[in-house]
Amino acid sequence: MGYVAVKGGSEAIAESIQRLKYERIKNGTVLDTRDIESGMRGLIDTVMSESSLYDRQVASVAIKQAEGSIEEAVFLMRAYRSTLPRKYYSNVIDTKNMFVERRISASFKDIPGGQILGTTYDYTHRLIDFDLSKENPTEVEKWLDSYRKTSELEEPADIDLCNLPRVTDMLRKEEIIAQAIEDNTPPIDVTKKNMEFPTKRSERLQVLTRGQTGAVIALGYASLRGFGDLHPTVGELRVGYVDICIANPMGDDEFYIGNIQITEVESYISSPDKNNADGNKLNLTIGYGVCYGQNESKAIAMSILDTDLETQEKKFPTQDEEFVLYHIDSVEATGFISHLKLPHYVTFKSKLDSIRRTREAREK
Amino acid sequence: MGTKYNFAFFDEGSKREIRRATLKAVAIPGYQVPFASREMPIGRGWGTGGLQLTLSLIGEKEILKVIDQGSDESVNAVNIKKLIVSTTGVQTTIDTRKATLIQSRHRIPEIPLNKEQILVLQVPIPEPLRVVEASEHKTKRLHSESDYSGAWLMLFEQIMKYDSVTHGADYPVIVKDRYVMSPSPIPRFDNPKLNNSEALILLGAGREKKIYAVPPYTKVISMAFEDYPFRVESFSGQKCHLCGAQGVYLDEIIDEKTGEAYYQCNDTSNCLMRLNGGK
Numbered sequence: 001m002g003y004v005a006v007k008g009g010s011e012a013i014a015e016s017i018q019r020l021k022y023e024r025i026k027n028g029t030v031l032d033t034r035d036i037e038s039g040m041r042g043l044i045d046t047v048m049s050e051s052s053l054y055d056r057q058v059a060s061v062a063i064k065q066a067e068g069s070i071e072e073a074v075f076l077m078r079a080y081r082s083t084l085p086r087k088y089y090s091n092v093i094d095t096k097n098m099f100v101e102r103r104i105s106a107s108f109k110d111i112p113g114g115q116i117l118g119t120t121y122d123y124t125h126r127l128i129d130f131d132l133s134k135e136n137p138t139e140v141e142k143w144l145d146s147y148r149k150t151s152e153l154e155e156p157a158d159i160d161l162c163n164l165p166r167v168t169d170m171l172r173k174e175e176i177i178a179q180a181i182e183d184n185t186p187p188i189d190v191t192k193k194n195m196e197f198p199t200k201r202s203e204r205l206q207v208l209t210r211g212q213t214g215a216v217i218a219l220g221y222a223s224l225r226g227f228g229d230l231h232p233t234v235g236e237l238r239v240g241y242v243d244i245c246i247a248n249p250m251g252d253d254e255f256y257i258g259n260i261q262i263t264e265v266e267s268y269i270s271s272p273d274k275n276n277a278d279g280n281k282l283n284l285t286i287g288y289g290v291c292y293g294q295n296e297s298k299a300i301a302m303s304i305l306d307t308d309l310e311t312q313e314k315k316f317p318t319q320d321e322e323f324v325l326y327h328i329d330s331v332e333a334t335g336f337i338s339h340l341k342l343p344h345y346v347t348f349k350s351k352l353d354s355i356r357r358t359r360e361a362r363e364k
Numbered sequence: 365m366g367t368k369y370n371f372a373f374f375d376e377g378s379k380r381e382i383r384r385a386t387l388k389a390v391a392i393p394g395y396q397v398p399f400a401s402r403e404m405p406i407g408r409g410w411g412t413g414g415l416q417l418t419l420s421l422i423g424e425k426e427i428l429k430v431i432d433q434g435s436d437e438s439v440n441a442v443n444i445k446k447l448i449v450s451t452t453g454v455q456t457t458i459d460t461r462k463a464t465l466i467q468s469r470h471r472i473p474e475i476p477l478n479k480e481q482i483l484v485l486q487v488p489i490p491e492p493l494r495v496v497e498a499s500e501h502k503t504k505r506l507h508s509e510s511d512y513s514g515a516w517l518m519l520f521e522q523i524m525k526y527d528s529v530t531h532g533a534d535y536p537v538i539v540k541d542r543y544v545m546s547p548s549p550i551p552r553f554d555n556p557k558l559n560n561s562e563a564l565i566l567l568g569a570g571r572e573k574k575i576y577a578v579p580p581y582t583k584v585i586s587m588a589f590e591d592y593p594f595r596v597e598s599f600s601g602q603k604c605h606l607c608g609a610q611g612v613y614l615d616e617i618i619d620e621k622t623g624e625a626y627y628q629c630n631d632t633s634n635c636l637m638r639l640n641g642g643k
Contacts, residue, residue, distance in 0.1 A: 009435075009437040009438055009439045009441070009442040010437070010442050010446075012439060013439055013442055013443060013446075075403075075407075078403035079403050079404055079405040081403065082374075082378075082402040082403045082404065083369060083370070083373065083374070083375070085375055085377075191400065192400045193400060194398035194399065194400060194401075194573045196398070197499075197500055197501035197504075198501065322498070322499050322500055322501065326500075331403050331408045332408050332409075332571050334407075334408075335407045335408025335409035335410065335412075335571055336408065336409035336488070336571055337409075338407055338409065338410070339407060339409035339410050339488065342410065342432070342440050342469075343432070343433050343438060343440075344433070344470075344549075345433055345615060346433045346434060346470045346471060346533065346549075346550075346551055346613070346615075346630060347470060347532060347533040347534070347549045347551070349551065349597065349615065349616055350532035350533040350551040350552060350553075350597055351532035351533070352616075353532070353597040353598060354528070354529075354530045354531065354532050355530075357528050357530075357598075358526040358527070358528060358530060
């Protein structure tokens with residue numbers, strides 16, 4: 001009867017948990033969470049983004065506990081998130097004031113403020129650097145010293161990195177992009193209220209931004225490749241820090257509570273001009289993607305899906321909001337898939353009974 | 365970074381919110397009430413809906429029983445029980461009669477429940493119409509218009525194809541002549557226990573974020589046609605090889621040596637009780 005024996009479940013679980021701990025530490029090495037925090041930036045960013053919980057320290061512990069499994073780390077973070085009282089919503093963040101570390105546009109070569117390549121893997125050759133296996137602290141220290149000295153000298157003085165003009169603003173002036181009225185209606189919090197269909201854009205963006213990275217990218221890719229009908233151009237991709245403030249309940253001012261790193265993408269897609277009656281004019285619409293940390297593929301894919309879900313005419317699954325929004329959440333998808341490991345013998349017996357009955361009916 | 369959790373894991377505000385959805389569910393039998401389902405420390409799809417109901421209802425004096433596929437000692441049942449006990453310190457039991465709160469996956473205990481008890485069922489897919497309509501937006505409308513032709517047609521087509529309704533567990537029921545409801549994947553054998561139950565039956569779907577209920581003494585009928593009546597699983601006169609029980613849900617076990625099938629009570633606590641000389 002295996003692991004569903006009348007007795008023994010508790011012992012089996014206890015042993016399994018011991019075994020799990022053993023696997024994590026069997027080599028006698030203690031992984032310092034500070035090492036994870038300083039060296040696993042990509043992993044931490046992915047985990048924070050999918051958990052929708054911005055905390056590098058807690059993410060590092062979760063990653064350690066999960067032995068580097070993103071699915072497990074996100075799960076831990078989400079469950080922890082459930083227990084945190086949520087007392088405030090932040091004031092609206094205007095990303096115009098982002099402290100930009102990286103900013104590129106695929107639409108224009110010359111943009112006001114310039115292209116800032118910043119930190120990116122994009123132009124590295126993906127050759128395994130075997131020397132990293134013997135990297136030592138003295139070398140690192142030396143390299144850091146010289147790097148810091150040179151980069152201080154090269155700091156550009158004439159660009160205000162906290163107030164870079166947007167590419168979109170240029171196009172708005174030309175009226176190629178429709179003027180949008182700033183809409184600051186409080187978003188619906190999908191973690192407090194169940195989604196109802198058709199959804200509001202605020203709900204869609206929340207679900208997309210906390211979506212599983214692989215799932216969001218896969219669906220965005222499907223749309224781009226042919227199961228969707230748009231090919232966007234990345235108008236602007238920014239990585240940088242934004243300040244978070246909450247309103248002072250006693251006055252008109254606000255309190256600064258910290259900053260977070262985000263990736264933000266505005267994609268341009270040409271579409272018929274809604275204000276033009278003949279329908280023979282096109283203009284550009286914007287697909288929006290944003291997520292915690294540096295997660296560029298995810299943010300771009302999100303901007304594609306955002307546009308797809310705005311489409312009224314639904315020809316492809318990527319335009320079907322239930323199809324997209326219900327299936328990209330890491331905890332939900334992995335939870336339901338993994339539940340198949342639970343015993344199903346009562347239901348299976350019931351299924352067998354139905355199958356046997358159809359056979360008996362045939363034989364009669 | 366040490367963190368302590370509140371009694372029953374949730375903060376009181378969260379519990380109250382879940383209870384509010386539960387009250388609405390009780391007021392509209394069989395209707396799926398959306399609620400802000402939380403991520404739990406166990407797998408989403410492993411009973412988090414049931415767990416949230418249990419944690420929102422549990423008090424210090426509760427006597428808890430958790431079963432999974434009929435067994436108190438099944439790993440998932442043990443695991444859920446462990447989490448509830450570690451965050452509440454309540455007493456647990458395997459004796460169905462002593463429990464005040466029973467959380468179960470895929471079974472309703474054999475012993476009839478009484479009005480002092482609450483049964484919480486874990487639900488994977490709360491929407492009975494999902495098999496005929498993939499869209500939540502549309503199924504919600506079908507329910508509001510009592511348009512159950514899709515569900516009837518599904519049964520009809522099975523009969524046309526196989527000369528019997530081939531639905532296994534999770535056989536749809538009609539609650540109080542109004543809502544078609546998924547009873548969670550309990551075997552058909554357990555469907556009649558929903559009808560006119562003395563105990564309050566709550567159903568929670570965590571991943572799908574729905575709570576629904578069968579209040580005490582509510583009429584619950586399994587969907588069927590006059591000429592093709594509802595039928596429970598057949599055990600063709602088999603009995604439990606341990607306690608000799610008949611007329612209970614039996615697990616089919618294959619003897620490793622002889623390769624022959626033999627049968628054993630699925631409800632392990634009922635089997636134990638009988639073996640220990642209870643009725």
